[in-house]
Amino acid sequence: MDTHTLITLLGEETVKTLLMTLVGTLVSYLIGLPIGVSLIITSPNGIKPMGLYNKVMGFIVNVIRSVPFLILMIALMPYIRKVIGTGIGPKAITAALIVAAAPFVARLVEQSLMEVDPGVIEAAQAMGAGTFQIIWKVLLLEGRPSLLNGAAVAMINILGYSAMAGTVGGGGLGDVAIRYGLYRFQPAIMWITIIILVILVQVMQEAGIRIASKLDNRIS
Amino acid sequence: MSDHIISLQGVTKEFDTKNGKVVALRGIDLDISRGDSYGIIGLSGAGKSTLVRTINLLEQPTEGKVIFDGNVLTGIRSKDLNIQRRKISMIFQQFNLLMQRDAIGNICFPMEIAGVPRAEARAKAEELLKVVDLEDRAHSYPSQLSGGQKQRVAIARALASDPEVILCDEATSALDPKTTRSILKLLRQINEERGITLVVITHEMNVIKQLCNKVAVIENGEIVERGDVQEIFAKPKTRAARKLFFPASEERETPGIKTATRNRLRLAFNEKTAYKPIISNMILETGAPVNLLYANLDALLDEQKGQMVICLSDDKDAAERQKAYLIREGVDFTEIPEESDYYDYPLHGFSEEVTE
Numbered sequence: 001m002d003t004h005t006l007i008t009l010l011g012e013e014t015v016k017t018l019l020m021t022l023v024g025t026l027v028s029y030l031i032g033l034p035i036g037v038s039l040i041i042t043s044p045n046g047i048k049p050m051g052l053y054n055k056v057m058g059f060i061v062n063v064i065r066s067v068p069f070l071i072l073m074i075a076l077m078p079y080i081r082k083v084i085g086t087g088i089g090p091k092a093i094t095a096a097l098i099v100a101a102a103p104f105v106a107r108l109v110e111q112s113l114m115e116v117d118p119g120v121i122e123a124a125q126a127m128g129a130g131t132f133q134i135i136w137k138v139l140l141l142e143g144r145p146s147l148l149n150g151a152a153v154a155m156i157n158i159l160g161y162s163a164m165a166g167t168v169g170g171g172g173l174g175d176v177a178i179r180y181g182l183y184r185f186q187p188a189i190m191w192i193t194i195i196i197l198v199i200l201v202q203v204m205q206e207a208g209i210r211i212a213s214k215l216d217n218r219i220s
Numbered sequence: 221m222s223d224h225i226i227s228l229q230g231v232t233k234e235f236d237t238k239n240g241k242v243v244a245l246r247g248i249d250l251d252i253s254r255g256d257s258y259g260i261i262g263l264s265g266a267g268k269s270t271l272v273r274t275i276n277l278l279e280q281p282t283e284g285k286v287i288f289d290g291n292v293l294t295g296i297r298s299k300d301l302n303i304q305r306r307k308i309s310m311i312f313q314q315f316n317l318l319m320q321r322d323a324i325g326n327i328c329f330p331m332e333i334a335g336v337p338r339a340e341a342r343a344k345a346e347e348l349l350k351v352v353d354l355e356d357r358a359h360s361y362p363s364q365l366s367g368g369q370k371q372r373v374a375i376a377r378a379l380a381s382d383p384e385v386i387l388c389d390e391a392t393s394a395l396d397p398k399t400t401r402s403i404l405k406l407l408r409q410i411n412e413e414r415g416i417t418l419v420v421i422t423h424e425m426n427v428i429k430q431l432c433n434k435v436a437v438i439e440n441g442e443i444v445e446r447g448d449v450q451e452i453f454a455k456p457k458t459r460a461a462r463k464l465f466f467p468a469s470e471e472r473e474t475p476g477i478k479t480a481t482r483n484r485l486r487l488a489f490n491e492k493t494a495y496k497p498i499i500s501n502m503i504l505e506t507g508a509p510v511n512l513l514y515a516n517l518d519a520l521l522d523e524q525k526g527q528m529v530i531c532l533s534d535d536k537d538a539a540e541r542q543k544a545y546l547i548r549e550g551v552d553f554t555e556i557p558e559e560s561d562y563y564d565y566p567l568h569g570f571s572e573e574v575t576e
Contacts, residue, residue, distance in 0.1 A: 123316035126276050127330040127381065128305035130298075137332070141320050217320045217361040 006189070009176065014196055017172035020090050020162040024097035025155045031102040032154075035061070036109025037135055047121065048131055061103040069100050069161050073168065093162060093170035101158050108154055112146035113139050145216035152208020156201050163197060173197055224287075225384055225417050226252040226275055231284035233270055233441075244270040246441040247284070252434075254384075257411045257418040259432035259449070261464055264423060267441040272387050272421045276308045277301060289384060306334050309378035313390035315370040317362040323373045324349065324358040330381045341380075348376040352406065368399035375406060385417045386410070392427060404430045408521075425464050429453075429520050437461045450520055454488070482531070483539060484513065484556040485546075489526030493551050499530070502545050508538030529556070 039057060042050040064072070073096040080095045081087035116139055124138045140147070166174025173193045181190025233245040244267045252258045262268045273279040274286060277293055286293045293304055309330075317326050324345045331341035349355050352372040362370055371391060378386050388407065392400040408431050411418050420432055428435050428449060436446040439460040445452060456462045489498075494517065503509060511531035518525045532539040546553055 117314075117316070117319075119312060119314050119316040120318055122278060123310065123312065124329075124333070126278060126305060126308070126310040126387075127333050128302035129333045130302055133333055137329070138318065142318060144320060217322070218363045 010173075010192065010196065013171065013173050013176045013193075014200075016090055017159065017162055017174070018200070020094050020097065020165075020170075020172055021155060021159045024094050024101060024158045024162065025151070027094075027098045028101035028105045028154065028158065029151070031098065032105025033109050035102070035106035036113065037139065039106060039110045040113045040139065041131065041135065045118070047125065047134055061106050064100065064103040065107070067100075069096075070164055070167065072096065072100050073165060077168075088169045090171045093165040093168075093172075096165065097158055097161050100161060101154065104157065105150075105154050108150035109147065112150050113143045115146050116142045145212045145218075148212035148215065149208055152205055152212075155204050155208070159197070159200060159204070223253055224251045225254045225256075225289055226250070226419070227285075227287040228271075228274065229285040229287070231271075231274055231281045231286065233267075233274060233279060234282045244441050245274070245281070248441075248443060250436060250443065250446075252417060252419060254417055255411075255415050256434050257408070257420065257432045259420045259422065259428040259435040260438055261422055261425065261428055261435060262438035262460075263464075266438045268421045268423075268438050269389060271438065272389050272419055275385075275387060275419065276305050276310060306330070306381045307384045308387060309381060309383040309385070310387040310389065311371065311374045311378050311391045313393045315362070315367075315374045315394075317370055317373055317377075319362050322359045322361050323354060323365070323376075326362070326373055327376045327380050330377060334381060344380065345376070348379050351379065352376045366399075367395050368403060371395065371399075371403050372406070375403075375410070379410070379414075379416075383416060385419060388418060388420045388422075390421055390423070393422070393424070400427075401430070407431055429518060431521075433521065437464060453518075453520060453525065483534065484529060484531050485543075485553045486556055487526075487528040487530065487546065488552040489517075489528070490552075491523055493549065494526045496549070498546075498549055498551055499528075501549075502542055505545055506533075506538055506541040508533035508535060508542060510542065 035057065039054060039061075040046055041048045042054040042057075044051065044054075067075070073093070076096050076099060077087040077092070080092050084091055084095060086092050120142060121134060121138055124134050129137070162170065162172055163174030163177070166172060166176070166178045169175065173196060177190045177193040180186045181193070228248050228250040231245055231248040231250075232243070235242045235244060248271060250271075260268045260271060270279055274281050275288070277286065281294060284294070288304060288308065291304060293301060296304075318329065321329065324342070327345035327348055328338075328341045331344065332338075336344075346355075346358065349358055352375055354369060354372050354376070357365060357369060357373075360369075362373070365373065375386075386407075391407070392403050395403060404427060407418060407420075410416055411431075418431070420427060422428065432449050434447070435449045435452055436443045437452070437458065437460050438444070439458075445456065445458045445461045452461055453465060456465055487498075499510060499512065510533065512528070513531055514527075514529040516527050518527070532542050543553070
């Protein structure tokens with residue numbers, strides 16, 4: 001393969017990986033954030049304790065999280081094919097990513113919101129704030145730095161999932177590494193993809209930390 | 221409308237813990253009048269924090285009624301409760317400010333919750349910053365403020381909703397003595413100038429002395445004594461109250477003091493007599509010595525009150541002359557019976573009779 005083709009290939013696949021990661025993260029948050037918030041407020045010490053819901057939702061989250069991503073993806077394939085028409089390629093992989101990542105995001109969100117000072121929540125209750133006001137104005141705002149750090153962790157995790165999806169023909173950098181590096185014995189290409197992945201992770205982590213601390217008014 | 225802004229009727233609170241049921245409040249009845257600055261004092265674990273939290277139902281009573289401004293709060297829908305809660309502000313030991321909002325943002329918070337238009341809220345918050353003397357810190361975040369400044373922001377926030385009542389839960393316990401004085405002064409000003417009722421939870425007698433006109437002493441989830449601060453200070457009826465007014469009484473049990481068990485008087489000084497050299501003049505005039513066992517000067521809402529325990533001369537005539545001198549000078553005194561520990565003896569104040 002000449003250099004030009006290689007660069008084009010790597011460029012295209014990097015974009016695919018990034019798209020899968022971004023869309024996967026975004027949709028995972030759309031699902032996982034409300035679930036995480038609901039786990040916090042329905043916990044026994046939360047602002048709206050609901051024991052049964054909390055236990056059932058916690059259980060579902062744990063079940064999905066306990067299945068390794070590769071196995072979950074393969075198990076989900078027939079269902080994903082039914083729903084979106086295909087079981088392979090970036091679209092199918094993104095769907096699988098979301099199923100796997102949303103519960104993970106829910107736990108990350110729960111963890112972040114647990115750090116919010118219960119005294120501040122109590123102060124808001126004493127002022128007569130309703131449940132949604134407390135969620136919007138207290139939990140999410142006070143938990144913002146930790147939520148953003150969690151988002152960087154989630155994104156990096158989802159990037160890892162998307163690379164793993166290469167083994168089942170998912171497209172993206174993982175796919176390149178397996179097809180060229182493993183099946184065609186071209187370790188150089190494998191190493192290039194690894195280097196690109198490392199750079200992506202570094203950038204995401206660094207950006208996450210910077211944005212989080214920039215938006216944190218506790219340190220200044 | 222009644223003149224009781226807050227009434228608790230038979231309020232009981234039980235907590236289920238791993239080690240079984242814990243009763244925090246046992247059938248509390250308490251009426252707080254409009255405009256009062258009502259102190260609730262007790263040692264830690266007495267139940268005072270639970271008590272104040274039942275007033276705005278942060279703690280649901282297991283039994284009993286909470287009535288605020290003529291409305292029963294217990295058992296109403298949370299939507300209605302939230303509306304009532306806007307008239308009961310609260311300040312906390314740990315301030316509980318939003319760390320991600322600046323001072324003015326924190327003050328706007330209760331108004332946002334109540335749906336006050338933004339511009340109006342902003343303007344009012346700026347006014348309130350002036351009231352608490354923090355005009356120049358509007359855009360400082362809590363992490364940039366000292367403890368006293370944080371509590372001032374919290375007080376401004378408490379005022380933002382034009383409350384009828386402010387509940388103060390150990391509001392000065394995390395502050396140094398100087399800052400404590402300035403915060404207490406501010407709270408007293410708010411009570412006096414705005415007529416806002418204060419409910420003050422504390423374990424420190426000094427807070428009661430500087431801020432409150434009424435006090436209830438709570439012990440083991442029960443109110444054991446209540447009334448005007450002046451009266452209870454003068455004549456505490458229960459051991460719990462004496463312990464609080466005489467915090468170090470236990471430590472004062474030294475052998476030297478124990479030997480003096482006869483001829484003891486407790487003197488009470490008021491505004492007029494507190495500054496005079498009564499004892500030295502008494503010695504000069506009667507020519508007989510006295511032994512000083514205990515002395516303390518106190519201020520109740522800025523009024524000077526002093527107390528002293530002395531041991532009179534063994535000579536009967538001299539002792540009579542000494543008493544006569546005290547009567548002439550207008551110093552109230554009580555004789556302390558032999559063998560009773562003076563600190564356990566009802567603190568005599570401003571009248572002659574002592575009831576136990």
